[in-house]
Amino acid sequence: MKNILTIILIAFTFGLTAQNYIEHTVKTGETIESISKKYLVTPFDIYALNPDAKRKFQPNTILIIPNSKIKNEPIVGESRELIDYKNHKVKRKETLYGLAQKYNVSEDEIKKANRFLYSENLKKGDKIRIPRYRTVVSKQTLTNTVKKYTVLPKEGKWRIAYKFGITVAELEALNPFMNETIQPGDELNVPNIEDKEEKTVEASFGFYEVLPKETFYSLKGKLNLTQEQLEQLNPELKTTGLKAGMVLKVPADVDTTGRMATVGKTNLKTSLINFKTKKIALMMPYQLHRIDVDSVEEVKDQIKNSRRLSAVLDFHVGVLMALDSAKQLGISTDLKVLDTRYNIAATRKLLDENDFSDYDAVIGPMEETSFNRVAMALKANHVPVIAAMNKPKEVYSNVFQTIPDDKLLRKAMVDFVKADSLKTKVVIISDQAHKVGSQALQNEFPNSKLILSRMDKKNKTKDAHYIYPADIQNVFSAGKTYVFLQTNNNSFISSVISLLNGLVVNKTEIVLVTTDKNKAFEGKDIDNISLSKLKFHYPSIHKDFDETKSNGFVKAYRKAYGVSPSKYAARGFDITLDLLMRLASAENLYIASKDTIETEYIENKFRYNKVLFGGYVNQAVYVVKFDDLRIVEAK
Structure with missing residues (x-):
């Protein structure tokens, strides 16, 4: 019997060697995820060869790691x-x-x-x-293989990931310097599989990217497809199971967009348990070296003439008022204020001169390069770095991005319109620069009508930024019609609004919306009366505070400064109070930032979602509207 077992073991070992498998001894602190990332395989690949690892995983355990199809480069x-x-x-x-x-x-x-x-x-x-x-x-360098692939027209990340049988995250890991939006002709690293093994992206099907923590049960509710149906369309699921980031083939008529998650508001005041003093650093570009404190008038002029300095000082006031509000709840704070001077060299010096290893969080800096430097420097000690006034280029594992991504704003507006059962029509009016995005928007509303701006009569390649009244004649009828206006041209917006206001008669109701409310909507030729008449809706990262309701922060700010708080003061207050409340409700900010926790304060709300192999991004978005010259949250 012993000889038989020996022969089996030798044969198995020979099989592993022949297939170029690797033995890995688990070290302290390692996880299945970190090991799979190291060898560029998936956790499912490891579990397939090491089924006991699911119930018994500890240091010194020996795992059999399959040969990855990915990578041969350092x-x-x-x-x-x-x-x-x-x-x-x-x-x-x-x-x-x-x-x-x-x-x-x-x-x-x-x-x-x-x-x-x-x-x-x-x-x-x-x-x-x-x-x-x-x-x-x-x-x-791993002894695995990779090949170069040239991106074809109309191919995005998910199409290429699907073609080569990997997740979007694995494709990004293979190509750390890949642009967010890839272009035809770009060269990418892909698994070195045979041409016949590449999957074909079939136009007659739809495709869906699996989100973190999604199960077959949750996909049944979202896509209305059973596990058996998904496995029939995607046979590899039977062996790999669901993986975050993998791209699934689904029937063409399946709605793959889904709705943005709705989470009830969380009152953290009832969950405060951690009352140790919070150590917070505030890193902002005060540029104090440029300010002559002996000349009051000169300081006033500098604040008046520098929008950045004015915003920073307003934000700072909001931070201090949040500290005071937190103190009334029993939360004390040790705040360290540091001047980055909006300069990478000054930021680097602050990092060299200060030890942040025991800080609970760092707010800032504003400047992108400085922010990245701070986030990377504090990543090893797991110190959270809050992107309060900017969207960082890289969301590292310790980064908290408070400004939602543009795609979330767009999705919030689309979901809002889809949820209105009283809408009778959707019309999309777009200039030529926004044509591609508007065509994608039209796919969200299959029965919608797309109207593009006219080209210049003399120069056929130039957008004239207008439409004729005849272009929208007979388009509107009784009932409610949503009109998406997609442009950043002020004169185009002005002329379209004028045309639409002329059509609001009798039983015809027009609701003007956009997925991108840019500065062109605030031009001198556009008045709030016209926007209010069209009930203008748009997605926003913040809302205006409600003047009709009692508000302690607004009242205290007016008493101290004689004016209403700016959006920067409100943002400084909201971000800081939310940070302190979360830190007081758990052992650290990571535990207190689950995607089931949504908080709201004066003008901002926060619900963080951890991105794959990255940090935390705020997913809480408002849809607001013009209502009798006021901007209020749309319900």
């Missing part, structure tokens, strides 16, 4: 290197788990640095050492 990898130790005196109610979370280390790493913890429990008053690590970035 890739950037990260490892942790011990720097030194930080002394910590244990406080009441502190646990090993809590300290591990706080300092971004594992419980086992703390025990190794304090051997007595293997035989004794952690107790108040213990003086222990916390290991500190730095992230070492190096290049590593």
